[in-house]
Amino acid sequence: MHTGPGQLRSVWQSQGTSSTSSTSIIITSVPAPSAWWRFLLNRISNKEQLHRVFPSKHTTNMCPICGDEVETLRHFVRDCPLKFTFWTIALPKINTLDTITHDDTWKALQLKTTTLYHSFLHHHLDALRLIFQTIWDMHWRTVINRHPWLFLIAESHLDSLISRSPFIIPDSTL
Numbered sequence: 263m264h265t266g267p268g269q270l271r272s273v274w275q276s277q278g279t280s281s282t283s284s285t286s287i288i289i290t291s292v293p294a295p296s297a298w299w300r301f302l303l304n305r306i307s308n309k310e311q312l313h314r315v316f317p318s319k320h321t322t323n324m325c326p327i328c329g330d331e332v333e334t335l336r337h338f339v340r341d342c343p344l345k346f347t348f349w350t351i352a353l354p355k356i357n358t359l360d361t362i363t364h365d366d367t368w369k370a371l372q373l374k375t376t377t378l379y380h381s382f383l384h385h386h387l388d389a390l391r392l393i394f395q396t397i398w399d400m401h402w403r404t405v406i407n408r409h410p411w412l413f414l415i416a417e418s419h420l421d422s423l424i425s426r427s428p429f430i431i432p433d434s435t436l
C-alpha cells in the first residue's frame with residue numbers, strides 16, 4: 263500500500279481534528295520513512311503482536327531488552343524501563359512547557375491532540391520525532407547488534423539528529 267502524505271492526513275482526520283493551516287504544517291513535517299511514520303501507520307512490529315501471529319517463529323512475547331514484561335507497542339515505544347528513562351532524559355531538551363508529561367507525549371505521538379497538545383506538537387513536533395527515532399535506532403542496535411543500551415550513546419545520537427535537522431531552531435532549552 264502506498265504510504266504517502268494523503269494516508270497520514272487520513273490518520274489525522276480520523277482523530278476528529280479539523281484541517282487547519284497548522285494541521286497541514288504538522289502533517290507535512292512528518293517525513294517518511296521514519297520510526298514515527300511507521301508508528302502512525304501501525305507498522306511497528308512488537309513481540310506481543312509477532313508472538314500472537316507467528317508463535318512458532320516468535321516463541322515468546324516478552325521484551326527482548328528488559329525481559330521483564332510483554333513487549334506491547336506502548337512498551338516498545340515508551341514503557342520499557344530503559345526507554346522510559348531515556349524519554350525522561352530527552353524531554354527536557356524540547357520541553358518548554360512544565361505541564362507536558364509522559365502521558366501527554368504518548369498522546370502527542372498518536373496525534374491525539376487537544377488544544378494544549380496541538381500547541382505542543384506545533385512547536386516541538388520535529389524534536390519529538392527525533393526522540394522517537396533515537397528510541398527506534400537504539401532498540402535495534404541493542405536487539406540486533408547486541409550492543410548494551412548506553413544512555414550516553416542514546417543522548418549523543420539524539421543530539422546528532424537534532425543538530426542535523428533543518429527544522430529545529432535551537433533555543434535556550436537546548
Ligand SMILES: [Zn+2]
Nearest residue numbers: 325328329342
Ligand atoms: Zn522492556
